[in-house]
Amino acid sequence: MGSCGRSYSLSVKQRDTIAAALPVQDHWLSMSNLDLLLPPLDVGVFFCYKKSPIPHEDSITTPVNLIKKSLAQALAPFYPFAGEVVQNSHGEPELLCNNRGVDFIHAQADVELKNIDLYHPDDSVERKLVPLKKRGVLTVQVTELNCGGLVIGCTFDHRIGDAYSINMFLTAWTEISRSRPISCLPSFRRSMVNPRRPPLMDTVYDSLFVPVSSLPPPRSYLPTNPLVSRIYYIQAKDIDQLQSNSSFNGNPKRSKLLSFIAFLWKIIAECDDGFETCKMGVVVDGRERLEQVNFDKLSLTNTKCFSMQNYFGNVLSIPYGEANSGELKEMALSQVAEMVYKFVSPAMTEEHFRGLIDWVELHRPEPAVAKIYTKTEETDGEAVVVSSGQRFPVESVDFGWGRPDFGSYHFPWGGQTGYVMPMPSVKKNGDWIVYMHLLEKHLDLVETKGRKVFKPLSPSYIGF
Structure with missing residues (x-):
């Protein structure tokens, strides 16, 4: 019947690096002054599905493959997520948009969704269903559960964007997965939040x-x-x-x-x-x-x-x-x-x-x-x-x-x-x-x- 509650076993089936589907020329993207107010913090989100589609035996379009393919496509307009944060000569963080890719984890958990104790997420979600980000800007984990359940967990570098920005990306990612046009294309135009000249104290x-x-x-x-x-x-x-x-x-x-x-x-x-x-x-x-x-x-x-x-x-x-x-x-x-x-x-x-x-x-x-x-x-x-x-x-x-x-x-x-x-x-x-x-x-x-x-x-x- 599998594990129950806060404690259950989880195994990694595969690790990949997902790069943007379209080529991205290496370039620098500066942090805005408002980005610089954020210390190095990671924020996670997760989504639980009781059932995901079961492909035919000869089908390669599994839910995990669909998620990976649409992620690669979403990283084209949201290319900073495929980059990394580095320090410039002033010691300030900057985005190197080099398409190093997103760490992607495919995992299996020996538990049914109904038995995961979401009331205590430190035990049941932290570093299990929501992955630890070790490098880059974004890490994604897809965890298959017993009885066909599925959990998608993501960990983002908060310095890159706030909750509004993350929501924009998540919506676009799923629109691409359903072969729909992106409803809100991102703008990285830092001039929209430039300081005044001269700045006022x-x-x-x-x-x-x-x-x-x-x-x-x-x-x-x-x-x-x-x-x-x-x-x-x-x-x-x-x-x-x-x-x-x-x-x-x-x-x-x-x-x-x-x-x-x-x-x-x-x-x-x-x-x-x-x-x-x-x-x-x-x-x-x-x-x-x-x-x-x-x-x-x-x-x-x-x-x-x-x-x-x-x-x-x-x-x-x-x-x-x-x-x-x-x-x-x-x-x-x-x-x-x-x-x-x-x-x-x-x-x-x-x-x-x-x-x-x-x-x-x-x-x-x-x-x-x-x-x-x-x-x-x-x-x-x-x-x-x-x-x-x-x-x-x-x-x-x-x-x-x-x-x-x-x-x-x-x-x-x-x-x-x-x-x-x-x-x-x-x-x-x-x-x-x-x-x-x-x-x-x-x-x-x-x-x-x-x-x-x-x-x-x-x-x-x-x-x-």
Whole structure:
């Protein structure tokens, strides 16, 4: 019957390197200033299929071969994924687009999909279904399961692109697999996020980002407890209730995501760990904020191909708020939602991202990092960052045999700041899937204080 739960055996059947199907002339692609804010981090995604097509005995078009062929074709327009990151003479990372290829692993797991414990992804997914990237920019693994199930896992270098960029690639890859035209061709035009000349200095960014050289050396008192990953689901009715509560008593109607963030912040504040404050950060995508200004400045007939919606790279900022834990516990959800809105809204402008690009330019080649990811003082409270995964294209990742039965990001990034990403459920009923990478004490609070909202992911919920 095979293994069950978190532990099962996995064997590698074949390793390959998949290069772009079309020749790519070696060239350099610089990182944008916004790319340079990302440290070397890898982010994973995985998609589970209960059944993949069983080819005829004389057929060579197996699911694995189809995935490999379409990957080679997708790497032609998305050629940076077939390259590698190297340092330039200034010590900054750059992309060498040399078509070295993508490491591809074909594996077999002695387990049925219904028996994989996705609620504990550190045990069941990490380095099993989502591969460790040892080199290059992207690693792909296709794992065949007992009873015809299939899992596709990918690990990307976050410095190359954000979640929006990864989603763009995944959608195009599956469109190619189904012999359809690519709906969104990538643009690597770095001029769309160039600094102004001369760049403008604004010290407001000193509170959000910090040069690495100004950080104190690691100290022994800093916590070393590893963060733990869990996957939950939230029913649509509970999301609606959070939104209703955050907009209570005449307060402005807040978005579902903002209401969720406020609720999570209140839960984290319940932690009796001796810290007086706790921080909440929110990842903001700047594409929509930079869109109009690029249209205005381009006197071209066809500006569509230069749209920020096609831009491939990182276009992120991470504003955050810090509040007294005791006060957070006593505040109404609507009041906490108002606090979240106040620290997020200044980052949701074109000027914020233009200023951030300039700030990086004025500090280069000194690397910088988002301040919420740093913990420099013994009295610093715990911090959590929420990144919206509502654009996660789980319904679109159809290679020709149907959409996934489940999909999720997987981002055990290794720092001490928690990371949370809510995504739409493949059920298409308004439910959310929530990936959490938090300290165990915070997960305990999620499962006690938030137990009516956060439900541990189970095979029965997914329909396995």
